[in-house]
Amino acid sequence: MQIAKVIVDVPARGTDRPFDYLIPESMKDWVEVGSRVGVPFGHRTVQGFVISLDPQSQTETFKMKPIQEVLDIIPPLSPDLVELAQWMSRQYACRFITALQVMIPTALKGKAERHISINHSDVPEHENNEYRDTLFAEVSSVNKEEQDIISFIDQKGSVTTQQLSRAFPECAVALKSLLKRGVLLENQSIKDKMQKKTLKGVNLAISSEDAQEMIDQFPAKAIRQKEVLQFIVDSKDFLPVAMKTIMSALQVSSGTVKSLVDKGYVTVDDYEVLRDPYKGRHFKPTTPLTLNEEQRRAYDQIMNPLNSYKHGVFLLHGVTGSGKTEVYLQSIQRCLEQDRQAIVLVPEISLTPQMVERFKGRFGDLVAVMHSRLSAGERYDEWRKIREGKASVVVGARSAVFAPFTNLGLIIMDEEHESSYKQEESPKYHARNVAVRRAQGSGAVVILGSATPSLETYHAAKSQSNPDFSPWLLEMPTRALGNKLPDVEIVDMREELREGNRSMFSRSLHAAIVSRLEKKEQMVLLLNRRGYSTFVMCRGCGYVAGCSECDISLTFHQKSNNLRCHYCGYAEPVPQVCPECGSEHIRYFGTGTQRVEEELAKLFPGIRVIRMDVDTTTEKGSHEKLLKQFGDRQADVLLGTQMVAKGLDFPDVTLVGVITADSALNLPDFRAAEKTFQLLTQVAGRAGRHHLPGEVLIQSYTPEHYSIIHASGHDYSSFVREEFDHRRVLHYPPYCRLILVTMSHEQLPLLLRMAENMASTLQGKARQRGWFGNLDRLTPDALDVLGPVASPIPRIKNRYRFQCMIKWRGNIDAIGLVLDSATQIEDSLHDKNFQISIDIDPQMLM
Numbered sequence: 001m002q003i004a005k006v007i008v009d010v011p012a013r014g015t016d017r018p019f020d021y022l023i024p025e026s027m028k029d030w031v032e033v034g035s036r037v038g039v040p041f042g043h044r045t046v047q048g049f050v051i052s053l054d055p056q057s058q059t060e061t062f063k064m065k066p067i068q069e070v071l072d073i074i075p076p077l078s079p080d081l082v083e084l085a086q087w088m089s090r091q092y093a094c095r096f097i098t099a100l101q102v103m104i105p106t107a108l109k110g111k112a113e114r115h116i117s118i119n120h121s122d123v124p125e126h127e128n129n130e131y132r133d134t135l136f137a138e139v140s141s142v143n144k145e146e147q148d149i150i151s152f153i154d155q156k157g158s159v160t161t162q163q164l165s166r167a168f169p170e171c172a173v174a175l176k177s178l179l180k181r182g183v184l185l186e187n188q189s190i191k192d193k194m195q196k197k198t199l200k201g202v203n204l205a206i207s208s209e210d211a212q213e214m215i216d217q218f219p220a221k222a223i224r225q226k227e228v229l230q231f232i233v234d235s236k237d238f239l240p241v242a243m244k245t246i247m248s249a250l251q252v253s254s255g256t257v258k259s260l261v262d263k264g265y266v267t268v269d270d271y272e273v274l275r276d277p278y279k280g281r282h283f284k285p286t287t288p289l290t291l292n293e294e295q296r297r298a299y300d301q302i303m304n305p306l307n308s309y310k311h312g313v314f315l316l317h318g319v320t321g322s323g324k325t326e327v328y329l330q331s332i333q334r335c336l337e338q339d340r341q342a343i344v345l346v347p348e349i350s351l352t353p354q355m356v357e358r359f360k361g362r363f364g365d366l367v368a369v370m371h372s373r374l375s376a377g378e379r380y381d382e383w384r385k386i387r388e389g390k391a392s393v394v395v396g397a398r399s400a401v402f403a404p405f406t407n408l409g410l411i412i413m414d415e416e417h418e419s420s421y422k423q424e425e426s427p428k429y430h431a432r433n434v435a436v437r438r439a440q441g442s443g444a445v446v447i448l449g450s451a452t453p454s455l456e457t458y459h460a461a462k463s464q465s466n467p468d469f470s471p472w473l474l475e476m477p478t479r480a481l482g483n484k485l486p487d488v489e490i491v492d493m494r495e496e497l498r499e500g501n502r503s504m505f506s507r508s509l510h511a512a513i514v515s516r517l518e519k520k521e522q523m524v525l526l527l528n529r530r531g532y533s534t535f536v537m538c539r540g541c542g543y544v545a546g547c548s549e550c551d552i553s554l555t556f557h558q559k560s561n562n563l564r565c566h567y568c569g570y571a572e573p574v575p576q577v578c579p580e581c582g583s584e585h586i587r588y589f590g591t592g593t594q595r596v597e598e599e600l601a602k603l604f605p606g607i608r609v610i611r612m613d614v615d616t617t618t619e620k621g622s623h624e625k626l627l628k629q630f631g632d633r634q635a636d637v638l639l640g641t642q643m644v645a646k647g648l649d650f651p652d653v654t655l656v657g658v659i660t661a662d663s664a665l666n667l668p669d670f671r672a673a674e675k676t677f678q679l680l681t682q683v684a685g686r687a688g689r690h691h692l693p694g695e696v697l698i699q700s701y702t703p704e705h706y707s708i709i710h711a712s713g714h715d716y717s718s719f720v721r722e723e724f725d726h727r728r729v730l731h732y733p734p735y736c737r738l739i740l741v742t743m744s745h746e747q748l749p750l751l752l753r754m755a756e757n758m759a760s761t762l763q764g765k766a767r768q769r770g771w772f773g774n775l776d777r778l779t780p781d782a783l784d785v786l787g788p789v790a791s792p793i794p795r796i797k798n799r800y801r802f803q804c805m806i807k808w809r810g811n812i813d814a815i816g817l818v819l820d821s822a823t824q825i826e827d828s829l830h831d832k833n834f835q836i837s838i839d840i841d842p843q844m845l846m
């Protein structure tokens with residue numbers, strides 16, 4: 001008999017390994033690698049995934065339990081995804097089940113549900129009726145209440161405990177007794193959170209000719225039925241017609257349709273429908289553009305491995321407006337011609353309608369879209385469209401890298417430098433590495449595209465020294481439409497202050513805005529909000545409203561007029577007087593987009609501003625609406641945070657203004673300069689993309705900073721040269737890798753001791769293996785442990801936090817070492833309150 005190895009969804013220590021289950025004869029054709037199954041585990045039924053099929057097992061078969069149910073007809077995961085999950089669990093130090101779960105939509109994360117049915121087990125099938133009769137007859141052993149319950153269940157076949165308690169609110173005692181006596185049986189099965197959406201559809205039961213004849217013979221008083229049947233006959237090419245449609249089109253009740261069913265003319269059935277978030281939307285079809293020479297050269301290179309079905313990784317470094325998208329589109333075209341499928345990853349924030357339109361416009365309904373603003377149901381249906389082969393291209397955020405394609409040819413990652421490709425909760429994976437790994441496994445090509453590649457990727461491409469990741473560099477240094485990159489001017493804001501200008505707009509930016517308003521051209525204004533917070537401070541005593549549990553200041557939300565903690569969700573009303581000194585001079589600080597908007601209205605009466613930030617884009621579709629308004633020229637200014645910096649292509653934008661370039665430069669993050677450079681370059685790229693020339697003004701308090709100077713010259717290579725030097729000297733990626741270990745506990749002294757313990761365990765293990773030491777030494781293998789120190793946010797939800805940073809390089813199993821150490825500490829403690837979280841290659845250092 002075959003045995004299935006199953007990873008179960010049980011969040012406990014010791015369950016992060018495969019368990020063996022027997023495959024019952026009846027399920028043998030259904031259970032595959034990647035199947036989702038319900039299996040008994042302890043006293044419960046839990047969900048699990050089959051990761052391999054084995055002829056035999058270590059466990060003796062008599063102790064083994066059988067799989068209870070197979071949950072899907074088509075397994076939700078393919079063998080290559082199961083393999084990928086296993087790789088992820090090692091690579092990102094997470095549980096196997098966590099990696100498997102992240103690959104499927106939340107809708108499929110089933111929960112055990114309990115069913116009650118009548119126990120027919122010890123009675124042969126044909127005697128059932130008799131058995132039931134005797135059961136009911138035994139009035140002596142079954143009281144009235146119990147009998148009611150039994151008939152209720154008997155009618156329905158099987159009921160859930162919820163259904164039962166709704167019908168019989170006080171049935172618990174009777175139910176327990178019936179279960180104990182074996183009259184009733186309890187079963188568990190896994191129920192998905194999300195159901196497929198079905199619609200009642202009406203179909204003809206007779207031929208349309210016959211139906212037409214019937215209509216003509218209908219009695220005059222059955223006018224409604226006549227109308228309905230005529231409607232159905234007229235729709236004969238589109239059957240089934242939705243019941244809803246008939247009811248609303250003809251203003252009839254479902255009863256009218258039912259009477260036609262009774263006559264045997266039509267049938268009504270449930271039809272499964274896919275929720276399509278873009279339904280009814282028309283996308284203007286586009287045809288391939290003739291590639292220019294730079295594009296052609298890049299395209300040809302990509303075709304080499306693609307045409308020969310080989311794996312290959314490319315870094316497409318093309319300046320803003322160089323036409324990277326057209327290279328993506330034509331590469332996808334080729335991939336589809338090969339009957340293979342393509343994944344397009346874009347950062348969540350730039351997954352704008354403009355982006356979706358470009359792909360839907362070229363490939364129409366073959367495109368599925370996945371992003372977090374879809375409802376769980378919509379996401380589930382887009383996912384099913386992919387798995388059932390109805391879509392061959394998926395455009396989506398990070399998690400679309402797990403799209404269940406079976407014949408993958410191409411993965412494109414646009415704006416590959418974006419930090420949102422890293423998931424911040426477990427599994428803390430980076431979609432770039434996962435994409436490369438997945439493509440390796442399926443012989444697919446990867447294109448990483450950006451105007452400002454991450455230093456890690458650029459270094460890998462230049463050095464060609466990493467056997468797992470050596471992208472081939474493709475450069476497109478000029479804009480597709482032949483126009484030059486916009487002129488950039490840096491404005492020294494300290495100078496403005498010295499000359500008496502206290503406004504947030506410098507004189508040059510002020511003048512530039514005035515001139516655009518006169519010429520009726522459009523503007524993009526960026527407020528770099530990283531590092532800013534809108535907090536409330538007392539100007540009398542300096543009191544800052546903070547969260548009592550998280551050691552962090554509360555953020556002001558104007559819409560709801562309250563203060564909120566962004567870590568734990570705590571909220572309180574805005575104080576009218578200072579709780580410390582009673583002063584009334586308490587107000588909110590920080591340059592939020594709202595304040596810029598107010599200032600614009602004051603300085604430029606009549607200016608039309610569209611503000612795009614987290615506050616104005618929470619509602620579904622709002623993003624889209626705002627951009628459409630701007631595109632339709634209903635506003636002069638598009639004002640926003642990072643959201644306005646990427647991917648947008650509006651022809652009439654001739655001015656880009658950056659309110660303050662340097663707000664993020666002082667963050668405790670070694671990538672601060674890189675992120676500033678990227679953001680400035682990206683937003684500058686929004687100007688003058690078509691026939692009108694563009695101008696960019698960057699306001700700064702540190703105008704001499706190299707990231708700002710090089711961004712103003714659109715000079716990526718000078719920036720990376722300088723930044724590489726810093727990173728090399730200070731031992732930061734790409735010259736080493738990092739692992740961040742964060743430990744937390746409610747009690748500070750305890751935590752401190754454990755954190756010290758962790759650090760010395762790490763050091764001890766590294767020393768044993770001969771790796772430990774300062775990275776300054778010239779050995780190829782090295783590992784250094786920094787800390788423990790308090791985390792930048794020292795307390796979250798009343799838990800103190802300490803961290804160790806591990807820097808390492810070379811061909812060593814540093815991740816294994818950290819995992820070993822964490823397990824050792826956890827085993828020695830037996831303190832559930834102590835938590836260790838491991839982040840491999842962290843992006844957020846806060």
Ligand SMILES: Nc1ncnc2c1ncn2[C@@H]1O[C@H](COP(=O)(O)OP(=O)(O)OP(=O)(O)O)[C@@H](O)[C@H]1O
Nearest residue numbers: 289290291292320321322323324325326480647685
């Ligand atoms: N071969 C071509 N012929 C004509 N127009 C083209 C061609 N390639 C691209 N374009 C046009 O050039 C403009 C810029 O292209 P695109 O938006 O793809 O640039 P990009 O490299 O993705 O820029 P960014 O990094 O700023 O998003 C678009 O309007 C696009 O339609």
Ligand SMILES: [Zn+2]
Nearest residue numbers: 538541578581
């Ligand atoms: Zn005060």
Ligand SMILES: [Zn+2]
Nearest residue numbers: 547550565568
């Ligand atoms: Zn808090």
